[in-house]
Amino acid sequence: MIKLIATDCDETLLSTDKTIHPRNLKAIKKAQEMGIIVSIATGRGPYQLFDILDQIDNVKENRFSILCNGGIIIDNVTKKVVEASPIDYKKAVEVSDYCNEKNVHFEIYTDKHCYVFPNGNEVKGTYDKNIYKFVKKAKDIKDLDKEIIIKVIIKNSDLNYLMSLEEDVARICNWDVSISYSSDTFMEINRKNVNKAKALEKLCEHYGFGMENVLTVGDNYNDKEMLEEAGYSAAVQNAHLLLKDVSKYTTKATNDQGAVGEAIEKFVFNEI
Structure with missing residues (x-):
């Protein structure tokens, strides 16, 4: 039932x-x-x-x-x-460094805000633009250790490209994260399990x-x-x-x- x-x-x-x-x-x-x-x-x-x-x-x-x-x-x-079930701050830093190196758009979700690091990219997709009403644009991750980091997402309108980054991201995090995808636009990185x-x-x-x-x-x-x-x-x-x-x-x-x-x-x- x-x-x-x-x-x-x-x-x-x-x-x-x-x-x-x-x-x-x-x-x-x-x-x-x-x-x-x-x-x-x-x-x-x-x-x-x-x-x-x-x-x-x-x-x-x-x-x-x-x-x-x-x-x-x-x-x-x-x-x-x-x-x-927050993701470790150090892992978030490692992912952000990787994204900056690859020059891809990424976002960090805490319990209070969504921080956007666009790296100059405008990403097309079907996601709701109103989502960004409570977004804060950020230049670095330095002060985010004061908040609970729940997940990191990497955004690109080419899902195949996103999937090609999965092994790198997993390896950077010592295979200690969960990776999934949504809206054909987001790679979602959470704490393992x-x-x-x-x-x-x-x-x-x-x-x-x-x-x-x-x-x-x-x-x-x-x-x-x-x-x-x-x-x-x-x-x-x-x-x-x-x-x-x-x-x-x-x-x-x-x-x-x-x-x-x-x-x-x-x-x-x-x-x-």
Whole structure:
């Protein structure tokens, strides 16, 4: 029996224009009325959720959001961090030095800000430009040891190029990091063994049930573990092939057509 639904945001819950399809809103509302817990599980930072939680009526006590690919969990009411798995400051420095040497755009996510180091690059992609409302441009990483560094991302609109950097980044960090990809634009670097599935396991432990009672919905490589490990899982139609391979179900709808709603209709309401 499904007791918790965890959905990714970009290219999954959110349409291309960053709105939430009515089919998704209707299904989420009905599921919550049935007593099912809904949780956001995203690569975004806490300052990048904007009004998503309000739209899905999820600003409630004992409700949490998984952010930065599982690097932090926040309380939806207080917005305080209740669990954090930060990346080592020295590793962040090593990655930033590498990026500066390669002259690629990178960003450092802390619990409070997103620091952007563009290195003169303008990156094209489908990411939400409004994300940068709470961004700080930075020239170096020197003072960031005073904040909790949750993840580092390297950004390039050529996904193949990003993937070609993976071995270098892993080696620089002594193979002690987790690397994933999102939006076909970001290489996401977290602390080793940090992912959305691990964070979901912590939520399940808090609520008193297991991953077999969870439905997950996603589209990209940073969703892989949670789709593999949940009892029920759906890749949206616009997901990468790998995600479709590891999921229990692939929706007919894309993120622009209410794919999350379709997954809930199938697994929770048994309507499909």
